[in-house]
Amino acid sequence: MPTLVFLEDHEGELVKGSLGVLSKAAQLGGDVAAVVAGSGVKELAPEAGRYGAAKVYVADDPALAAPLSQPRVDVLAGLVRAEGFDTVLFGSSVLSADVAAGLAARLGAGLNWDLVDLELRDGTLVGKRPALQDSVYVDVGWRGEPRLALVRSGTFEPVESGGEAAVEEVAVELEEFSTRAVMLERAHAESEGPSIEEADVIVAGGRGLGEPAKFALLEELAQALGGAVAATRAVVDAGWYPYATQVGQTGKTVAPKLYVACGISGAIQHKVGMQASGTIVAINKDPNAPIFEYADVSVVGDLHQIVPKLTELVKARG
Amino acid sequence: MKLAVCVKEVPEASARTRIDPGTLRLDRSGAAALNPFDAHALEEALQIKEGSGEGEVVAIMVAPARAADSLRKALAIGADRAVHVSDDALAGSDLVATARVLARAVEREAPDLVLLGQQGADSDGAVLWSALADLLRLPVVSQAASVELGDGKVTVKRQTEYGYDVIETPLPAVVAVSDAINEPRYPSLKGIMGAKKKPFETLAASDVGLAGEEIGEPGSRTEVLALGDPPSRGEGLRIEDDGSAAEKIVDYLAERKLI
Numbered sequence: 001m002p003t004l005v006f007l008e009d010h011e012g013e014l015v016k017g018s019l020g021v022l023s024k025a026a027q028l029g030g031d032v033a034a035v036v037a038g039s040g041v042k043e044l045a046p047e048a049g050r051y052g053a054a055k056v057y058v059a060d061d062p063a064l065a066a067p068l069s070q071p072r073v074d075v076l077a078g079l080v081r082a083e084g085f086d087t088v089l090f091g092s093s094v095l096s097a098d099v100a101a102g103l104a105a106r107l108g109a110g111l112n113w114d115l116v117d118l119e120l121r122d123g124t125l126v127g128k129r130p131a132l133q134d135s136v137y138v139d140v141g142w143r144g145e146p147r148l149a150l151v152r153s154g155t156f157e158p159v160e161s162g163g164e165a166a167v168e169e170v171a172v173e174l175e176e177f178s179t180r181a182v183m184l185e186r187a188h189a190e191s192e193g194p195s196i197e198e199a200d201v202i203v204a205g206g207r208g209l210g211e212p213a214k215f216a217l218l219e220e221l222a223q224a225l226g227g228a229v230a231a232t233r234a235v236v237d238a239g240w241y242p243y244a245t246q247v248g249q250t251g252k253t254v255a256p257k258l259y260v261a262c263g264i265s266g267a268i269q270h271k272v273g274m275q276a277s278g279t280i281v282a283i284n285k286d287p288n289a290p291i292f293e294y295a296d297v298s299v300v301g302d303l304h305q306i307v308p309k310l311t312e313l314v315k316a317r318g
Numbered sequence: 319m320k321l322a323v324c325v326k327e328v329p330e331a332s333a334r335t336r337i338d339p340g341t342l343r344l345d346r347s348g349a350a351a352l353n354p355f356d357a358h359a360l361e362e363a364l365q366i367k368e369g370s371g372e373g374e375v376v377a378i379m380v381a382p383a384r385a386a387d388s389l390r391k392a393l394a395i396g397a398d399r400a401v402h403v404s405d406d407a408l409a410g411s412d413l414v415a416t417a418r419v420l421a422r423a424v425e426r427e428a429p430d431l432v433l434l435g436q437q438g439a440d441s442d443g444a445v446l447w448s449a450l451a452d453l454l455r456l457p458v459v460s461q462a463a464s465v466e467l468g469d470g471k472v473t474v475k476r477q478t479e480y481g482y483d484v485i486e487t488p489l490p491a492v493v494a495v496s497d498a499i500n501e502p503r504y505p506s507l508k509g510i511m512g513a514k515k516k517p518f519e520t521l522a523a524s525d526v527g528l529a530g531e532e533i534g535e536p537g538s539r540t541e542v543l544a545l546g547d548p549p550s551r552g553e554g555l556r557i558e559d560d561g562s563a564a565e566k567i568v569d570y571l572a573e574r575k576l577i
Contacts (some may be wrong), residue, residue: 185484187483299559309563
């Protein structure tokens with residue numbers, strides 16, 4: 001099973017999620033190679049060896065400087081065709097998901113996404129994917145090669161196996177349409193703000209709050225509980241609360257002992273950022289909110305009534 | 319300015335959905351609705367059209383015949399025209415097979431901008447745009463938090479794991495918008511009545527030049543092997559607030575020494 005793992009880089013480092021997938025690939029066995037595609041990324045290659053790649057392909061080109069998917073699809077398509085990889089694995093992220101789906105279309109390949117496990121059954125790769133708000137786990141397979149898989153973020157931890165990788169540079173040839181999009185501004189690392197990753201208790205708010213000022217209710221509850229306040233993408237995009245507090249696919253991944261979700265529907269983007277929390281309390285007026293599928297305490301009601309009362313009761317306990 | 323919006327139908331949020339243990343496909347026999355995430359793409363298209371004062375919004379759907387009502391809803395909300403690719407031969411199409419059909423249907427329209435929502439509420443699939451763009455050989459930007467049309471170009475602010483990027487691409491292009499980008503409008507009574515008179519085109523797979531090996535199950539390279547139960551979180555507690563919800567939450571947390 002010659003396997004290729006796409007390694008994403010960000011500000012001079014390989015992204016943890018993709019190293020986790022590489023470690024998993026190494027555990028499954030077979031020939032495991034990795035590919036790094038960017039500008040000035042050559043020195044990252046040896047690190048991939050430590051996480052289990054026998055060989056690392058490096059596509060180093062100024063045209064790959066911006067984290068855009070399409071030039072990377074060109075690089076991977078060329079590599080898969082030239083080297084005959086039968087499996088290509090990705091750790092999910094905004095960039096990697098777009099690369100994986102573009103590559104699937106280019107190669108006419110099967111892509112299974114959102115996988116939470118990978119295993120070999122009688123030598124055949126099988127993936128596990130949660131479906132229907134994670135109420136069902138589906139075993140998924142591939143018909144034909146190459147098999148493409150996107151692994152849900154945070155699924156596999158990177159494990160150093162201490163190997164050394166051979167490094168091979170790859171010529172970068174790009175399709176014209178792949179270079180049309182240009183990046184005018186690039187996100188900078190972590191802006192300042194309160195740290196929610198260390199908190200034992202998180203009180204999080206979503207669109208159900210109704211207006212930005214209502215975050216005050218959550219701040220009071222968080223203070224009473226000795227916790228931090230977090231937010232969903234919807235309200236961060238709307239400018240209600242800082243990006244640094246965002247939990248979810250494109251925000252932070254947190255695992256506090258207690259997570260109180262207020263006015264959050266709990267779609268998959270949010271869920272992947274907080275599902276490892278110890279106890280999840282969800283307050284939402286919509287009885288069909290997806291978050292109730294995985295909350296430990298599902299409260300159907302008006303958070304504007306419940307949260308202030310909750311704060312008072314917690315305070316009263318001292 | 320011609321805007322294409324790709325939409326799909328999903329089971330209604332209140333419906334108890336299940337996967338048919340026989341076919342291993344989603345059981346779509348229950349109540350269905352327009353994918354709520356696609357409503358944001360449609361809203362964005364309508365706002366772009368209204369902002370420029372001219373243009374056409376075409377809603378495109380690849381789905382079984384019974385999904386036509388959801389596509390009509392896109393007309394009721396404000397799309398000018400609908401294209402429904404519907405064919406028994408499409409059953410069982412996976413991501414790439416679906417993208418092939420959608421790409422052909424979009425190509426026929428030659429739009430300036432193709433908009434998609436950020437995921438299907440049923441499958442949680444969130445990658446179709448990228449497959450579609452590759453087949454169309456067009457630039458793509460996903461996770462759009464804002465979309466601004468300029469002279470022959472579009473500027474997109476997207477959110478990634480690291481914050482906000484700004485990406486510019488010439489038209490035509492494919493853009494997938496987040497569900498935070500706007501607040502979708504509801505269809506008005508006038509819109510619902512008017513939808514009946516709007517052009518609604520139904521196409522077979524052969525009408526978009528596809529058949530046999532490229533679509534449906536034969537054209538799909540992924541398969542569902544089996545269904546299983548998720549790891550249990552234990553029985554959850556459900557509280558319908560009658561004024562005592564806060565007390566019940568506190569009791570629950572105190573019992574578990576969380577407060």
